[in-house]
Amino acid sequence: MNRKFLLASVIILSLGIDAFSNKSKDSIKQNIEKIELKNLSVVDYPSDKGNSIILYFDKDEKQKNFQYEIYLSTDSTNWIKAKQAKYDELSASNIELPFWMWNKKRNINALAIDVTKVFSLQEDDYFKQNPKGFSVYAKVIAIGDNKKYESQIVKGIAKANWFRVDRLNNLVLVIIISIVFFMIVSHAKKRELFIRKIAGLEAIDEAVGRATEMGKPVVYVPGTGSMSGISTIASIFILGEVGKKIAQYDATLKVPHYDPIVFTVAKETVKQSYMEAGRPDSYREDINVYITTDQFAYAAAVDGIITREKPAACFYMGYFMAESLLLAEVGAGVGAIQIAGTDVDTQLPFFFTACDYTLIGEELYAAGAYLSKEPMLVSALKVQDFGKFLFITFAIGFSIFLLIFSKIETSYAEKLLDIFRVR
Amino acid sequence: MNIIKKYIPLTIVFIFGIITLASYYVPHRASDEYLEWINKWENIVSAFALFLGMISLFYSHYKKIQRKVDGWGYSLFVYIGFFIIMGAAILSEGDISKEGKLTYLGWSFNNIYNPLSATMFSVLAFFIISTAYRSFKIKSFAAFLLFICGLILMIGNIPLGEIIWDKVFGWTKLTIGEIKDWIISVPSTAGRRGIMIGIAIGAAVTSLKIIFGIERGYMGKE
Numbered sequence: 001m002n003r004k005f006l007l008a009s010v011i012i013l014s015l016g017i018d019a020f021s022n023k024s025k026d027s028i029k030q031n032i033e034k035i036e037l038k039n040l041s042v043v044d045y046p047s048d049k050g051n052s053i054i055l056y057f058d059k060d061e062k063q064k065n066f067q068y069e070i071y072l073s074t075d076s077t078n079w080i081k082a083k084q085a086k087y088d089e090l091s092a093s094n095i096e097l098p099f100w101m102w103n104k105k106r107n108i109n110a111l112a113i114d115v116t117k118v119f120s121l122q123e124d125d126y127f128k129q130n131p132k133g134f135s136v137y138a139k140v141i142a143i144g145d146n147k148k149y150e151s152q153i154v155k156g157i158a159k160a161n162w163f164r165v166d167r168l169n170n171l172v173l174v175i176i177i178s179i180v181f182f183m184i185v186s187h188a189k190k191r192e193l194f195i196r197k198i199a200g201l202e203a204i205d206e207a208v209g210r211a212t213e214m215g216k217p218v219v220y221v222p223g224t225g226s227m228s229g230i231s232t233i234a235s236i237f238i239l240g241e242v243g244k245k246i247a248q249y250d251a252t253l254k255v256p257h258y259d260p261i262v263f264t265v266a267k268e269t270v271k272q273s274y275m276e277a278g279r280p281d282s283y284r285e286d287i288n289v290y291i292t293t294d295q296f297a298y299a300a301a302v303d304g305i306i307t308r309e310k311p312a313a314c315f316y317m318g319y320f321m322a323e324s325l326l327l328a329e330v331g332a333g334v335g336a337i338q339i340a341g342t343d344v345d346t347q348l349p350f351f352f353t354a355c356d357y358t359l360i361g362e363e364l365y366a367a368g369a370y371l372s373k374e375p376m377l378v379s380a381l382k383v384q385d386f387g388k389f390l391f392i393t394f395a396i397g398f399s400i401f402l403l404i405f406s407k408i409e410t411s412y413a414e415k416l417l418d419i420f421r422v423r
Numbered sequence: 424m425n426i427i428k429k430y431i432p433l434t435i436v437f438i439f440g441i442i443t444l445a446s447y448y449v450p451h452r453a454s455d456e457y458l459e460w461i462n463k464w465e466n467i468v469s470a471f472a473l474f475l476g477m478i479s480l481f482y483s484h485y486k487k488i489q490r491k492v493d494g495w496g497y498s499l500f501v502y503i504g505f506f507i508i509m510g511a512a513i514l515s516e517g518d519i520s521k522e523g524k525l526t527y528l529g530w531s532f533n534n535i536y537n538p539l540s541a542t543m544f545s546v547l548a549f550f551i552i553s554t555a556y557r558s559f560k561i562k563s564f565a566a567f568l569l570f571i572c573g574l575i576l577m578i579g580n581i582p583l584g585e586i587i588w589d590k591v592f593g594w595t596k597l598t599i600g601e602i603k604d605w606i607i608s609v610p611s612t613a614g615r616r617g618i619m620i621g622i623a624i625g626a627a628v629t630s631l632k633i634i635f636g637i638e639r640g641y642m643g644k645e
Contacts, residue, residue, distance in 0.1 A: 014465070014481060037458045039542065042491075047450055048450050049450045049451055049454075049455065050451075050452065054428060061585050072514045082424060107458055112443065127452045160450070161450050161604060162445075162449060162450075162451050163448060163449065163450075164448050164449070167448055170447075170448075174444075174627070177627060177628070177631070178631060180632050181628065187635065199461060208472065213486075222545060230625075230626045230629050230630065233633065233638075233640065234629065234640075236640055237546050237640030238636065242621070242641055257476070260469060260472035260473040260475065260476035261468060261469055261472045263472065263475070263476050263479065264472050264476075265473055268442070269640070271483055285479075285482070286479075286482075286483045286486065288479070289479060289480065289483050290475075290476030290477070290479045290480050291480070293473075294540075296539070296540045296543035297539075299543055300539075300543050304494075304497065308494050322547060323543065324445060325547060325550050325551065326543065326546060326547060326550060327552060328554075329550040329554055332554075332557075343625075343626070344604070345615055345618050345619060345622070345624045346576070348618070350554065352558070353555070353558035354554050354557075359616050359623060360621070361619075361621050361622035362621040362622055362625035364625075365626065365628070367623035367627045368638060368640055375639065376637050377632070379629075380600055380632050380638075381628075382619075383628045383631075384624050384625055384628050387624035387627070387628065388620070388624060390625070391620055
């Protein structure tokens with residue numbers, strides 16, 4: 001009797017639970033109401049390669065405690081949740097575009113979405129399959145007041161753009177510098193320009209002379225950068241001038257290389273230097289030696305050369321990383337006169353302490369003009385000075401401006417900072 | 424001859440310089456594809472240049488061995504090292520590990536190459552001490568400032584230094600951490616930014632000089 005009662009109770013209870021769960025499902029379905037979000041739009045994210053969109057709609061003060069779920073679809077039937085965010089988290093100021101492209105003060109909810117991430121698409125396939133853009137449907141589900149509201153469905157296209165309007169500030173600066181560059185260079189030959197003395201470059205003669213007197217070699221290290229690096233190009237130019245002096249003095253030069261392309265270029269440069277100095281007979285194929293493209297193996301090999309050959313002078317010009325001190329300290333240990341130059345600011349302190357002379361960043365770039373005394377190259381140094389003058393003027397002027405306007409009207413300060421932001 | 428040695432290289436530099444500069448302002452996929460294409464070309468040229476470099480390396484060491492110059496024994500290690508690692512790479516078919524086991528190449532990488540690299544890097548610690556000793560010699564006011572800043576940073580980075588500072592200079596109400604942070608974030612950052620601005624402007628002007636064929640040092644002289 002008890003068993004029958006228990007069985008009947010279980011059946012009734014299970015039916016009751018089932019009925020209740022069906023009811024609750026129905027109640028959720030019923031709870032999803034339609035809502036018309038004002039100005040809900042999907043637009044292409046400007047200045048991108050075509051993988052992003054911006055979804056936005058007007059803010060509604062009544063929805064302050066709401067949460068939003070943003071859904072995307074390629075066919076308006078299968079939806080993928082792209083983002084869940086609170087009312088405050090969707091703001092126009094979150095879109096990282098400059099003021100000339102996007103008004104961050106607009107009272108809207110806005111969100112930038114990378115569609116390749118939402119739909120888990122491989123970038124290569126995505127761009128091949130959608131050359132004219134990627135159509136996407138979007139809807140928003142607003143959750144609040146124990147209810148769900150489903151918005152209207154909107155459509156937009158993520159398209160590839162051909163110009164980065166957000167980098168317009170950068171382009172304007174490049175154009176200004178280019179105009180000044182051409183103006184100064186075109187007037188190059190009209191008058192001689194003064195260049196302040198750079199101790200490190202003045203000391204090259206002294207270093208080469210010392211090597212000649214002592215009958216010891218000069219070691220020139222062009223760094224561990226590739227030929228596409230500006231510092232390596234500057235280094236090759238200095239190598240040409242140093243090579244010419246060494247050829248004139250009939251001293252010995254050793255140039256160990258890290259990069260094979262730099263090696264081939266340097267080989268040609270040194271050969272030309274010897275020819276220009278009228279000493280092609282003194283040129284030897286083993287002046288330039290390729291070592292290895294491994295940082296510490298290269299440092300070990302150059303340290304070995306310095307220790308064994310005990311050079312009278314060492315030049316370290318170009319791009320350097322951790323090997324800078326490994327090389328310069330060994331050079332200092334053998335008593336060589338050392339001249340270094342690099343544009344890597346983290347390595348400059350090591351060269352300052354271990355070398356006799358150090359060219360700081362821009363001095364390295366200026367070295368070619370300084371040594372060759374070619375009017376066109378010398379005049380280009382004036383462009384660098386102009387750039388620095390421009391920067392100092394802006395820095396002082398805008399600092400004052402920011403100090404004043406950040407207290408009065410912050411939007412001016414923000415716009416000004418936007419102009420100088422690198423994107 | 425002038426056309427081959429001067430005008431053609433200058434034209435190539437100008438065209439590719441302008442396109443590469445423009446690619447910075449073009450977000451389109453075509454811009455990425457162009458840069459990938461250029462990288463491939465650079466790799467191809469590098470491979471040929473590496474071959475030339477290896478010939479140079481072997482030739483110079485062969486000459487050293489042939490002439491029996493001082494330290495010619497070291498030159499033997501260039502050949503020994505090269506052939507051992509090349510042999511290991513061929514036997515291992517270029518793989519570091521197979522089925523979870525280290526190959527000959529992987530073993531030589533882990534047990535020869537890595538310890539040697541680590542040793543070279545460790546030497547740096549000793550060099551930093553010797554170079555710090557040299558730079559802390561107070562010969563001028565600037566050197567004195569450097570010494571003081573260095574001392575504060577060293578004290579600020581060790582807990583014992585903090586305790587000593589609090590005992591001796593606690594009355595100043597300034598902690599060593601605050602002073603250390605100020606040195607790093609104000610004078611040090613200001614100096615670094617000054618250098619960085621100079622470098623950035625210098626790099627931009629040098630790039631223009633190269634693109635427009637004013638600086639031709641990389642081509643050799645005319």
